Amino acid sequence: MPIVLALVLLVALGTVLARSEPRLNGTNSVPLRTPVVGLRSGEQLCQPQQLMTAGSGRVRLFLAPEQPGTTPKTLVTVRHERDGVIARAPGRYDDEGRIDAPIDPPVRRTRVDAEVCVRNQGDGPVALSGLLTPYGNVMLNGKKLEISLTVLWFPKDDTSGLAQTAAVIPRVGHARIGGGWAFWFAALAALAAMGIALTAAIREARR
Secondary structure, three states, X not given: OHHHHHHHHHHHHHHHHHOEEOOXXXXXXXXXXXXXXXXOOOOEEEEEEEEEOOOOOXXXXXXXXXXXXXXXXXXXXXXXXXXEEEEEEEOEEOOOXXXXXXXXXXXXXXXXXXXXXXXXXXXXXXXXXXXXXXXXXXXXXXEEEOEEEXXXXXXXXXXXXXXXXXXXXHHHHOOOOOOHHHHHHHHHHHHHHHHXXXXXXXXXXXX
């Protein structure tokens, strides 16, 4: 029985790690609470001072049309004061109220003061979601609004847990504490612990 349980756990772990799905790369830590601002046709709003993490290949905001049954059309721009326009692309809208805009090529370094802008290119008004807060800094028609929009950053493509683990290994290898040997020592220790556990399970099953 312990052997079967160990094999089931290993298969489950492998299945989870092999599954490809959107994996969050970064966030501005603004909780998604409620629609906070309306955007009429032709209007653009911008939210500055956004943390855009290295490796981001897609930006997501939350938006819904004010007229049910219509599909919003938006243009999303990501720019930086020093680097200029980093990305500008139409937002891809889905039925769950999300718009995704690609960043191609993905950014190679983190920027702490990126600006994200959304222009409503559709015929009807839309509402963007986030949080009502006196510390907000969204700019619309030259006015600062007391709101913050929820902004998420994703890699360009969906990734599996195995791919993420492979990407982490070089980072750990270059860490200042311990260097590369620290990761491999920890990995070998984990494998040894699994081996001991399986051996104990086999002995227990034979009794």
